[in-house]
Amino acid sequence: MALAGSSPPRRAQSRPARDRLPRGHPRPLVTEAEAHAHSHTDVSGGWLRAAVFGAMDGLVTNTALVAGLGAAAPSGTVVLGGVAGLVAGAISMALGEYTSVSTQNEQLDLEVSKERHELRVRPVEERAELVEMWRSRGLDRALAEQVADQLARDPEQELREHARAELGLDPDEKPSPWTASVSSFVCFAVGALIPLLPYLFGLDEVWAAVGVGGIGLFFAGVLSAGFTARPWWSGGLRQLIMGLLAAGLTYLIGSWIGGPTS
Helix, strand or coil: CCCCCCCCCCCCCCCCHHHCCCCCCCCCCCCHHHHCCCCCCCCCCCHHHHHHHHHHHHHHHHHHHHHHHHCCCCHHHHHHHHHHHHHHHHHHHHHHHHHHHHHHHHHHHHHHHHHHHHHHHCHHHHHHHHHHHHHHCCCCHHHHHHHHHHHHCCHHHHHHHHHHHHHCCCCCCCCCHHHHHHHHHHHHHHHHHHHHHHHHCCCCCHHHHHHHHHHHHHHHHHHHHCCCCCCHHHHHHHHHHHHHHHHHHHHHHHHHHHCCCC
16 A cells, blocks of 8 residues: 555556566667568569560560461471570570660769769759758758758768659669679570470470460469569460460461462
8 A cells, every 4th residue: 555645656667578688688789670671572674674574575486486487387497496586586685685784774874973073063053952852752941951961971872862863763773784684595595495395395286385385474474463463363364365466476477478379
């Protein structure tokens, strides 16, 4: 019972689990940001885009190529054409990805150097630009100016913020042209090999090649849908329909060109 005039007994406050550790035990330094850590898929144009495009292109290209050749040519010609298409397409995709990503990185470097020059010769105007950028994101003027002043203490960080705002890219996170090139080469080759499998295993029927290619197209669409909010069946059907349309068109053209001329 509490005595008259004395303060009521204080209830023990519950402490977080990380604070209820034995004396002398090191406490984990986990921040709120670390506890909420999460990851995102690659959307910067690196290996994932090259791999997906490579696999899709390989499947569509060789399924259509095999269908067109198989409409009128013997099986040996179909295999020769399919292998030639695989090799040529994989090399073309790899060179294209390397050139594309390298050019993008060189353009980014050029724009960043221009921004670095502007920060050096027009610091007042660039600071005002940074203030307006933060105000457009919801900060009041006083806080926006404080953030701009803080960033100005580190010229490289200030440069990165300008690049992100004006170019939409982070100069420290450029995709690798070699990674994109190799991913595109390998995935195109794998995709292009799939419709050739029936012929390589002795089943010299164009319908079998188109069927196997269609299965590959469907599963490739399902895999690509896993990186988006699109339902798996929708991604699979979309890719299957587009691939079969291409195969059907090349089959008709092959039948017309390779048919009897009498």
